[in-house]
Amino acid sequence: xxxxxxxxxxxxxxxxxxxxxxxCLYFTTNRLSRAISRIADDAFATTGLAPAYGYLxxxxxxxxxxxxxxxxxxxxxxxxxxxxxxxKLEGKRLVERQVQGKTVxxxxxxxxxxxxQPIRQASKKLKETYEAILGKEAAALLTASVENAGVQLE
Amino acid sequence: xxxxxxxxxxxxxxxxxxxxxxxCLYFTTNRLSRAISRIADDAFATTGLAPAYGYLxxxxxxxxxxxxxxxxxxxxxxxxxxxxxxxKLEGKRLVERQVQGKTVxxxxxxxxxxxxQPIRQASKKLKETYEAILGKEAAALLTASVENAGVQLE
DNA sequence: CATTGTATTTTGTATGTACAACTAAAATAA
DNA sequence: TTATTTTAGTTGTACATACAAAATACAATG
Numbered sequence: 001x002x003x004x005x006x007x008x009x010x011x012x013x014x015x016x017x018x019x020x021x022x023x024c025l026y027f028t029t030n031r032l033s034r035a036i037s038r039i040a041d042d043a044f045a046t047t048g049l050a051p052a053y054g055y056l057x058x059x060x061x062x063x064x065x066x067x068x069x070x071x072x073x074x075x076x077x078x079x080x081x082x083x084x085x086x087x088k089l090e091g092k093r094l095v096e097r098q099v100q101g102k103t104v105x106x107x108x109x110x111x112x113x114x115x116x117q118p119i120r121q122a123s124k125k126l127k128e129t130y131e132a133i134l135g136k137e138a139a140a141l142l143t144a145s146v147e148n149a150g151v152q153l154e
Numbered sequence: 155x156x157x158x159x160x161x162x163x164x165x166x167x168x169x170x171x172x173x174x175x176x177x178c179l180y181f182t183t184n185r186l187s188r189a190i191s192r193i194a195d196d197a198f199a200t201t202g203l204a205p206a207y208g209y210l211x212x213x214x215x216x217x218x219x220x221x222x223x224x225x226x227x228x229x230x231x232x233x234x235x236x237x238x239x240x241x242k243l244e245g246k247r248l249v250e251r252q253v254q255g256k257t258v259x260x261x262x263x264x265x266x267x268x269x270x271q272p273i274r275q276a277s278k279k280l281k282e283t284y285e286a287i288l289g290k291e292a293a294a295l296l297t298a299s300v301e302n303a304g305v306q307l308e
Numbered sequence: 309c310a311t312t313g314t315a316t317t318t319t320g321t322a323t324g325t326a327c328a329a330c331t332a333a334a335a336t337a338a
Numbered sequence: 339t340t341a342t343t344t345t346a347g348t349t350g351t352a353c354a355t356a357c358a359a360a361a362t363a364c365a366a367t368g
Contacts, residue, residue, distance in 0.1 A: 018216075032301075143177060
C-alpha cells in the first residue's frame with residue numbers, strides 16, 4: 001500500500017476530500033437540475049402535467065402544425081424522446097398528429113387550449129418560487145450564464 | 155435595449171415566441187445538464203464507467219466503509235438510487251457491501267484501486283474539455299454559481 | 309420484555325432520456 | 339428513370355432516477 005500521493009491530511013474525524021465534486025460542473029449541474037426539477041414538478045402539479053410537457057404544449061400552441069423535428073430542436077431533446085412525449089400527449093388527447101409524407105405535424109386540441117392558462121400560471125409560479133430563494137437578479141444572471149454555457153457546450 | 159416585456163411582433167415567418175424557454179432556469183439547467191453529461195460520458199468512456207460511478211468510487215476509496223446513507227447525502231441522490239448504483243458496482247466487483255446492523259458499509263476492492271488513476275484522469279479530461287470551451291475562468295465562476303444555487307434550492 | 313416508533317436499506321414501479329437500428333419518404337445523382 | 343443518399347420519425351433496449359411501500363434492525367419506554 002504505497003502512499004506516493006498524499007492528499008491533504010485526513011484526520012479520521014473530518015470528511016475526506018470532496019472538493020472534486022463541488023468544483024465539477026458536471027456534478028453541480030446535475031445536482032441543480034434535480035433540485036430545480038423537484039420545484040418544477042411541484043409548480044406544475046396543478047396542471048396534471050410534468051413541466052416538460054407544459055413547455056411542449058406551449059410550443060405547439062404557439063405554432064400549430066409544428067413538426068416534430070422543430071420541436072426536438074427547440075427543446076434540445078432527441079427525436080426519439082420527442083416521439084415518446086408526443087405519444088403521451090396524444091394519449092391524453094392534448095395534441096394530434098397529422099402525417100405529411102415523412103414528417104409529422106403536431107396540432108393542439110381544444111383540451112390543450114384549455115390548459116394554456118394553467119400552464120402559464122404554473123410557469124409563473126415556478127419562476128416566482130426560485131426567484132424568491134435565489135433573488136430575482138441572481139436568478140436572471142444564473143439563467144443567462146447557464147443558457148450561454150448550454151449553447152456553447154452543445 | 156430597454157426591453158422589459160414586449161413580445162416581439164410575430165409575423166408568421168419568424169419563430170413564435172420562445173423566450174419563455176430561455177428565460178427559465180428549469181429549462182436551461184436541464185439543457186446544460188444533458189450537454190455536460192454527454193461530454194462527461196465521453197471523458198469517462200476509457201474507464202468503462204459512467205461518470206456518476208466514477209465519483210462514487212472516489213468517495214468509497216476516500217473513506218472505505220462509508221455508509222450508503224453518507225454516500226447518498228454527498229452525491230445528493232436518493233437512497234433508492236444509491237442502492238441500484240451499489241448493486242451495479244458490486245456486480246462489477248468494484249465495491250463490497252458489509253452489512254452492519256441496519257446500515258451497510260461500502261468498501262472498495264482491489265479492482266477499484268486499480269481504477270482510481272484512470273478515473274482521476276477522466277475527471278481531469280472532462281474538466282479540460284469544458285474549460286477549453288467555456289474558458290477556465292468562466293467555467294469556475296459558473297460552477298460556483300451553479301453549486302450555490304443547488305445548495306439554496308435543495 | 310413487548311410494543312411501538314424510528315432509521316437504513318431494498319424493491320416495485322414509473323418516468324425521462326438516449327443510442328442504435330429500422331422504416332419510409334424525399335432529394336439527388338447517374 | 340432508376341439507383342443512391344439523406345432526412346424524419348419510430349421502436350427496441352438500456353440506464354438514471356424518483357417515490358412509495360416493504361423489510362429489517364435498532365432504540366425507547368412503559
